[in-house]
Amino acid sequence: MMISAFRPAAAMLCCAALSFGLPAAAQAGDIAEKATLAETLLDRGYGGAALKAFDTSAAAFWTASPLQLRTVLFADAVDGFADYTPRGNSEFQPSDALRLYFEPVGFAYIEESDGFGAELAADLQIRTPGGLILATAEDFGRLEWQGRSKMREVHATIEFPLPDFKPGSYQLLLTLRDENSPKTTTVTLPFSVTE
Known part of the structure; x- marks a missing residue:
């Protein structure tokens, strides 16, 4: 039997117990609003702020998924x-x-x-x-x-x-x-x- 989980750097991690806090679920409208903000910021030339808004939208999607x-x-x-x-x-x-x-x-x-x-x-x-x-x-x-x-x-x-x-x-x-x-x-x- 072999089980492995990898970080993006491909380093194998050992297993250990963790306890997680569960964030509040995002609403679909919240995801769309954050994505729209990212697009607007990008159109106006604010690349850094657009990336941050996009990351916030992706995080909201991940939580709701x-x-x-x-x-x-x-x-x-x-x-x-x-x-x-x-x-x-x-x-x-x-x-x-x-x-x-x-x-x-x-x-x-x-x-x-x-x-x-x-x-x-x-x-x-x-x-x-x-x-x-x-x-x-x-x-x-x-x-x-x-x-x-x-x-x-x-x-x-x-x-x-x-x-x-x-x-x-x-x-x-x-x-x-x-x-x-x-x-x-x-x-x-x-x-x-x-x-």
Whole structure:
């Protein structure tokens, strides 16, 4: 089993428990107003102020967003954020490892003495297309990010050996739980085992 979470500088972080405060949710109108202000400032030549207003709009969107995955796929290799080699197909041999790459969006942050942190818990389940559960790993791992600012370009990799399944079609369910808010998300990735 391998689980990793990376900062934009691609430094691997170890897992640790954090407690997060949950900011108030932004309203959709609030997001649009801040984005409009950014555009107006940019049109008038105030680049620095426009960037600050844009960042405020993006932060409001992030807070209001559900926990979701911008990208989630099987990968052959992962070298950093948006630096991965997608697997050519979702067919695996019984001795293969399953490697997931994903980019979470909308999780909560905690303010720390030297910046901000975030933590997600991951649950895995493998089932047949008909819904028969074959394997479950609740609280499979913890994914943690830390930085001096609220990073939005983060990714994670989860890798584990494929259980000894007979050839056929299967589904991998990945559930992420934000440890600092009530937000959760579940995605299903179909795959098959070949002879």
